[in-house]
Amino acid sequence: MIEVSGVGKQYGDITALNRLDWAIGEGEWWGIIGPNGSGKSTLMRLLSGVEQLSEGAITIRGVNIADYSRKQLSRMMAVLQQEGIAPVHYPVREVLEMGRYPYLDWLGRDSKDDVDTLIEGIMDKLELHDLAERPLDELSGGQRQRVALGQVMAQEPQILLLDEPTTFLDIHYQQQFMELVAKWRKEAGITVIAVLHDLNLAALYCDKLLVLRDGRAVGSGTPAEMLTAERIGYVYEVDPVVVAHPSNGVPQILLTRQV
Numbered sequence: 001m002i003e004v005s006g007v008g009k010q011y012g013d014i015t016a017l018n019r020l021d022w023a024i025g026e027g028e029w030w031g032i033i034g035p036n037g038s039g040k041s042t043l044m045r046l047l048s049g050v051e052q053l054s055e056g057a058i059t060i061r062g063v064n065i066a067d068y069s070r071k072q073l074s075r076m077m078a079v080l081q082q083e084g085i086a087p088v089h090y091p092v093r094e095v096l097e098m099g100r101y102p103y104l105d106w107l108g109r110d111s112k113d114d115v116d117t118l119i120e121g122i123m124d125k126l127e128l129h130d131l132a133e134r135p136l137d138e139l140s141g142g143q144r145q146r147v148a149l150g151q152v153m154a155q156e157p158q159i160l161l162l163d164e165p166t167t168f169l170d171i172h173y174q175q176q177f178m179e180l181v182a183k184w185r186k187e188a189g190i191t192v193i194a195v196l197h198d199l200n201l202a203a204l205y206c207d208k209l210l211v212l213r214d215g216r217a218v219g220s221g222t223p224a225e226m227l228t229a230e231r232i233g234y235v236y237e238v239d240p241v242v243v244a245h246p247s248n249g250v251p252q253i254l255l256t257r258q259v
């Protein structure tokens with residue numbers, strides 16, 4: 001579905017990404033992992049089309065990303081960041097409706113007839129009914145992130161890009177967020193690409209991982225293939241212990257105290 005071929009990105013003298021090749025299949029859930037400054041967010045900005053490549057090409061369904069209009073891209077692809085949404089003083093229901101922006105014509109009419117049904121359905125799935133009339137800036141960070149997910153659901157994309165979406169969430173909301181994305185993917189068949197710092201969450205939820213270090217891919221494959229003590233040790237410069245999750249066998253990383 002997405003082909004990344006020989007992609008590089010330079011900022012002056014800094015090479016943020018170097019000759020990256022990567023193929024993402026329809027409906028897959030990929031995690032991008034790697035240490036601070038390894039190029040993860042740069043890659044996300046190139047995939048979402050907000051920044052230009054310095055070299056190489058990215059195609060989506062065979063079409064170069066530069067040949068899609070902004071509107072076409074935002075119908076196809078939604079992006080959710082660490083702090084998913086600015087804490088504006090708008091009620092939750094209106095914030096969800098803003099997700100329909102790419103589908104409005106110049107008179108503000110939506111190309112879909114039953115938008116109310118869509119929004120109600122999203123509020124059901126994300127249990128947002130109790131919050132519907134509350135202004136976003138009065139909600140907790142975890143609640144806001146759930147609304148941000150609702151807004152991108154209203155966008156009805158086929159590709160979801162998540163940039164460290166669980167960083168500010170406690171473990172309850174982390175799990176809830178990942179479960180909601182997993183359910184959405186199962187129901188709608190969307191393709192998910194997520195930058196994740198939490199390797200254990202990445203192992204639990206992603207089908208495959210792309211591992212970056214210094215702007216280069218140092219591997220891609222299943223969590224079991226990628227999350228070996230040797231690779232994690234090399235990439236993050238730590239000395240980890242990798243254990244199998246007792247209920248599903250996926251790798252989980254433990255650190256050992258040094259002093």
Ligand SMILES: Nc1ncnc2c1ncn2[C@@H]1O[C@H](COP(=O)(O)OP(=O)(O)OP(=O)(O)O)[C@@H](O)[C@H]1O
Pocket residue numbers: 011014015016034035036037038039040041042043
């Ligand atoms: N706009 C920019 N101008 C100059 N250098 C940049 C810019 N954006 C990123 N870089 C540099 O590119 C490299 C990769 O940065 P990037 O933000 O992609 O890393 P990252 O893996 O997302 O890091 P983190 O985990 O800390 O968020 C870094 O050396 C960074 O300083």
